[in-house]
Amino acid sequence: MTTDEHAERFTLLRPLLFTIVYEMLGSATESDDVLQDSYLRWAEVDLATVRDTRSYLARLVTRQTLNTLRANARRREDYVGPWLPEPLLLDEHDPSADVVLAESVSMAMLVLLETLTPDERAVFVLREVFGFDYDEIAAAVxxxxxxxxxxxxxxxxxxxxxxxxxxPVDAAKTAQVTEQFMTAAATGDLAGLLCVLTPNVTWTADSGGKATAARRPVVGAHKVAAVLMDLFRTRRQLPGMRIRMANCNNAPAMVAHIGDHPEGVLLIEIVDGMITNFYAIRNPDKLVAMTVPRQISR
Incomplete structure (x- = not known):
């Protein structure tokens, strides 16, 4: 077997492997590291002994991911303020047609998966999202x-x-609500802003103590609206800042840049035509991967 065949098999499955690791770690940059390390191990494998490449590679990356998850446990305990997953910038491929995949990479689901133990998270992701058999999962964990x-x-x-x-995402409704929100926030229209927020809308900001952000979640339409009004007022005072819309974690997101550097990402979660959650990522360490669109797959 040649090195080219190792690379060909791994490359073919890379979107799947990346998605598995990202859903377990909530970090695109750490997922890249895991895949790099996993490939080095894969390159040493005798392919004649591999009966099912998908199952073998999923087992390989899961083991590496569990090691990373356990090593991260203490770091998460010492984290300053709320911890949010790294935003995942998606390419032009829209996963919303695959409801399971769309939900599995949503910020809300990733935050929920953080409450599981490493083993629970690995088993849940492999079984519920990717449909691996129990014997395959047992070998992986x-x-x-x-x-x-x-x-x-x-x-x-x-x-x-x-x-x-x-x-499932209603693309037309999502676009309409996002536009209403952007217009109201940009023009300081408080009434218009409140029209698109649920009464218990929540603002969660992740800065890791490395940027200015609320250290606790803000809950309630009027309180969150005040945060937004202040945010857009500050933005108008920074002429070098530009904001573009993007698809992050299968949700509309505002990406703020100063020059070529992303300064923050604001994901907007919309349910039944209303905004229910804002996830603001300000920690610069979590914005590194925002320059590279990703392919996800299951």
Whole structure:
């Protein structure tokens, strides 16, 4: 077997492997590191011993990802303010037609997955999103099949008890609400802004202590509207700042730049035609990957 065949098989499955790792880690940059390390290990494998490349590589990247998750546990405990996943800039391919994939990379789901243990998260992602068999998952996480059944059941119950009803994205409605929001916020139209916010809308900002941001979530339409009005007022005072719209985690997002450097990302979560959550990522370490659109797959 040649090195070219190793590379060809890995490249073919890379969007799938990246999506698996990202959903377990919530970090695009760390996912790239895991895939790089996994490829080096894969390049040493005798392909004649590989019966199912997809299953083998999923097992390989899962093991590497679990090591990273466990190493990150202490760092998450010491994190300043709310911790949010890295925003995932998607390419022109829209995953919304695949409802399972769209939900699995949504910011709301990734935040919820943070409440699982590393093993629960790995088992849930591999089973519920990617449909791997229990014996394949058992090999990936290093546990018996009966134990994996128990972990899967526990993780599934935990997620179902805490997640909201998920609906396929209505692209036209999402665009309309986003435009209404942008117009109201940019012009200082408080009444117009309140019209698109749910009463219990939540603003969560992640700065890691490295940028100015609220250290606790802000809840309630009037309070969040005040945050937004202040944000757009500040933006008008920074003539070098430009904002573009993007698709992050299958949601509309505002990406603020000064020069070539992203300064922040604001993801807008829309449910039933109303904005329910804002996720503001200000930590510069989490904006590094925003220059590279990603392909996701399952």
């Amino acid at each position: 290093g546990k018996s099949v009966p134990t994996v059944h128990q972990v899967a059941h526990r993780a599934r119950e935990h997620v179902q008890a805490r997640r909201r009803r998920f609906q």
